Amino acid sequence: MAMKALQNNLFHIFAPLRHSPEHYCIISNPSPLRATLLISPILSSSGRRCRRSDAPRLLSTSTQHLAEAAGDPASSAGVPWGLLLQLLVGLPVALWTWKSLMLVIFQRRLVYLPYFPPGSRTQELPRSTGTHDHPLLVGLALHKIRFPSTRESPTLDGLLVLPMKPLASSTSSLDGLVFYLQGNAGNTLARLPVFRELLVPPGTGGGGQGGWLKLGVFALSPRGYWSSEGPLPFPFTALTRPAYRLHQRGVVADYARVLEELAAHTTGPLASVPIWVHGHSLGGAVAAQLLSHIFFSNHPGTAATRSRLAGLILENPLPSVPHMVKLLYPSRYVPYHYLAPFVRDTWDTRSPSCSSRASTTNWFPIPSLRNSTAII
Known part of the structure; x- marks a missing residue:
């Protein structure tokens, strides 16, 4: 043995x-x-x-x-060329294929970042203690407005930001309202310092000074952002009801619905004031989509909205998401450069055709805006 x-x-x-x-x-x-x-x-x-x-x-x-x-x-104990070839060629191809597949599958989690930075979905509205104002509240008056859910849109929260002194004045009236469309990350509270620069003149605690316009800012948190209802958290996102899912058509529908409600106000500080649409980053692409919806839609509320629009402000807008993909991966020798055709939410602002039902869209005739005011 x-x-x-x-x-x-x-x-x-x-x-x-x-x-x-x-x-x-x-x-x-x-x-x-x-x-x-x-x-x-x-x-x-x-x-x-x-x-x-x-x-x-x-x-x-x-x-x-x-x-x-x-x-x-076959039995040589020399260099294993076959194994080396598999490692040098097969491993990069496998890694690129895996990453490309993940980028395509989870692309909306990369475009829309309502949970970044951490705590953006649960952050509370700061309140004054009576003796010392919160640093974010200096010179500002905040009013949180809730819009009930509809068949096509979840419950949405918006923040009306007004300068403190005109609000306290009995003769206060706004010169205009800035309808603010935020970028793809964070929440409305993170933009309060920006709103203060728009509303509060330098060197004052609030209120008008000289030729400074008395403006108000309304910032809507679309579905999934801040305290608005939206999709279920990962990994249960796929179980979200269709009306709550975070995508291009839903975001445009949220902004259009709220803008129409604001334009319909006939009483209060927002009655009959001109409205400027201000889009930042991804919000600039949303603004283009939104105005194409307003000017080329037969919805009953769009006529009143068109009469209130006074201007457009685009701050660091993006041409389209496919354009950004090629900008982030400029090399033609990297496979990610060729993922642009797989983008589902294109947010295309360069196309001459405007259609609220098209997946790619959007430009609109600037002269049709009230007073032909556009700041780009």
């Missing part, structure tokens, strides 16, 4: 010789001080134990077989 086990072990060691374990025999050196082993194929199939007289012949045959095995490319 021990001899059989040793033969099996030798077979695995000398596998390139392509002989079965029975074709090997062991010739022991009679000297106990030099117990060497000579392994050689048996020339006969009798399976007999090799005699000492067989040693020269077996050694010659073994040497010949070892030389043949060394010259066999």
Whole structure:
């Protein structure tokens, strides 16, 4: 049994010789001080134990077989070129394929970032303590407005930001309202310093000064952003009701619905004031989509909205998401450069055609805006 086990072990060691374990025999050196082993194929199939007289012949045959095995490319112990080729070519291709697939599958989680920075969805509206105002509230009056859900839109929250002193004045009236469309990340509260620069003159605690316009800002949090209802968190996003899903058509519908409601106000500080649409970053593309919807839609509320629009402000807008993909991956030798055709929410602002139902759209006639005011 021990001899059989040793033969099996030798077979695995000398596998390139392509002989079965029975074709090997062991010739022991009679000297106990030099117990060497000579392994050689048996020339006969009798399976007999090799005699000492067989040693020269077996050694010659073994040497010949070892030389043949060394010259066999299949059994060569040289550089494993096939393995190296798989590592150098197959591994990058596999990694690129995997990343490209993830970019396509989870693209909306990369375009819309309502959870970034962490805490953006749960941040509370700051409140004054009565003795010292919160740093975000200095010179500002904040009013959170909730819009109930509809068949095509979830419950939405918006923030009306007014300068403090005109609000306290009995004769206060706004010169205009800025309808603010935010970028793809964060929440409305993160934009309060920007709103203060728009509303509060430098060196004052609020209110008008000289020729400074008395403006108000309304910032809507579309579906999924800040405290507005939206899609379920990952990994349950796929279970979200269709009216709550975060995508291009839904975001445009949210802004259009709220803008129409604001334009319909006939009483209060927002009555009959001109409205400027201000889009920042991705909000600039949303603004283009929104105005194309307003000017080319037959919805009953769009006529009143058109009469209130006074201007458009585009701050660092993007031409389209496919354009941004090619800008982020400019090299044509990288596969991510060719993912643009797989973009679902294109937010295309360069197309001359305007259609609220098209997946790509959108430009609109600037002269049709009230007073032809556009700041780009």
